[in-house]
Amino acid sequence: MSLQVREASAGDAALIAELTRACWAERVAASSSGHREQTEQVRQDLQRGGGFILLLDGRPAGSVRWLPSDTETEVWEILRMGVLPAFRGQGLSQHLMEAIIHRAQAADVHELRLAVRAEQARVVDLYAVFEFELAPELEYARANPLQEPPTVMRRWLRR
Helix, strand or coil: CEEEEECHHHHHHHHHHHHHHHCCCCCCCCHHHHHHHCCHHHHHHHHHCEEEEEEEEEEEEEEEEEEECCCCCCCEEEEEEEHHHHCCCCCCCEEEEEEHHHHHCCCCCCCCEEECHHHHHCHHHHHHHHCCCCCCCCCCCCCCCCCCCCCCEEEECCC
């Protein structure tokens, strides 16, 4: 099995939108905007921030994106990380997370943040392995007002 994580370009927006919808299916609450991911929104996110695509034997298996914080210049928010159902259970999301951590360190980012939806609380332990900690004092800027606010986690890269 050949595994590759490559940085996404704006030309990958349709693929990432499709991957996100497929990764969210039957995994995340139906009210999540990830189920309605649109190519144009992904393209804007990639231009403002960035993303990675996980490939197994040359086939797309997952993706993740990041955006700079709207209010803090040295903070990135991790968005929409997911692995397709056929590839889950192999620890592949760690490759996406490691790619973002290394990219953020190279960009001199001081902090990474991510949101954990209430129905996905089991992933808190997964993110803790990557040195993310609960940050109850932070509110998620992109929270869906129709849902319970997600829990924010952070990882300090530099202080």
